Amino acid sequence: MRGPALRRLLAGFLLMALWEVAVARGWLDPFYLPPPSRIAVTLGELFARPVFYEHLLATFTAAIAGLGLGLLIGAVLGLLAALVRPVAELLEPVMVLLNAIPRVILAPLFVIWFGIGLGSKVALAVVLVAVLVFFAVHAGVRDVDPRLVERVVTLGGGRWAVVREVYLPSVTAWVMGNLRVAVGFAFTGAVVGEFVASSRGLGYLLSFAQSTYNAAQVVALVLLVAAVVLLLFALAGALERRLLRWRHG
């Protein structure tokens, strides 16, 4: 574990050094690709301004709210569709369509419906996450081993026992397997929503930086979003390992 991690760190440093030198020597135009030092300074400036934390919080709030609501809505709809035939017939075509299109194109519609505030960002994140979770839950229910259901029934379990002992764990496994993707989707929804129309958030800062051709700030913000998502990936991964420890280790 230590060896590869160390080598990767070293490779990263080398690349940045090369990049820095290339800009200093004039091989790269800093207008398009500012050097790492400039990006670092920009990041420092961002963190130094109190208003930046409001932007960070706005994106974070939209993404987490979208993730939570998306998980809930996707799970409820998925379970309903799996258990109630008419609901499945109603929902499945919609979900298949939503799954096929790049869902971020709904952003303008959500701005019209919910305004440029938090609502439209959450809505976009919800749609991205809920469709993913819907199919994961569906797969989880379909994947249930009928022999396990019969085992619980022949041990004296009723309907609720079957749901608790067999369906929920199976569905949880499928949802957990998709949790990291869902985290990524939630941030995509939040940032793209802000990018389209907003007055705050990292997406708003990005769109502002773009309009002023501030490449250093764009790269700094991209790195920041990446860092936040990676952090949440690690958390989601830890949660997955904890909940699915019967499968790992």
Place this chain on the structure above:
Amino acid sequence: MTALATVPAPMSTAPAAAATPLVRVAGLTLGYGAAPPVVEAVDLSVAAGELVSLVGPSGSGKSTILRALVGLHPPRAGTIACTLAGCEIGFLFQEDALLPWRTVRQNVALGLRLAGRSRAAAEAEAEVWLERLGLGGLGERWPRQLSGGQRKRVALAQVMALRPRLLLMDEPFAALDAILRRQITQELLDWVEGEGIAVLLVTHDLEEAIALSDRILLLGRGPRARIRGTYEVPIPRPRDLVAVHAHPAFAPLLQRLWTDLAAEVAGSGLPRAAA
């Protein structure tokens, strides 16, 4: 491993109860979808403390009959009369079915929990059964981390913990190697004889059927399979799985069963009826 045999034997209650069977099946017809019935007009009964085997060609409907007995398969016709509550019937499946997301101990405790026992009490009792089956110290493992034989033992402990009065078994140990199979089967036999538990066993193995049972039912070839013969096994209990082969009644009975089963598989004529 032989700890099971040390359980005090409440055998005295068995003969008295033998008059009324624990389960009595009459005219049972079972099938899938619109296809012709798999089995037709099946009669069978198991009395308290009695060991009955159901043998027959593959695909004749033995598993389907067992599943119907516990309500997993609705009958097309016929009656299933049972004097037992659901929790008094233990079912060991053809393939093991432990919950992969529950530890070994939680799996064994599952039936007790479903019967309304508290988690702590159920798990404490599960641990006792694990010890008895030689699985002490494996309680914290996940089913995935066990060998095939260990998983079978856990499945057995899961059912034993419920202290059933009737045990339905569908070739539970068919997948095990010969040594392990004999060992687990002997443990099971000791426990069942000791506690006076009634058994209905589905098996492919005629020698196993003779060694274990008081009575053997031969199911004919499907579709529309019927019980083609009933064979009493006049070998005293308690039995030893190895020594039983030396009993004078063993070889002739095996010969008869083979002949009748072969005739049934070939589909020619009807074998002799009862013994």
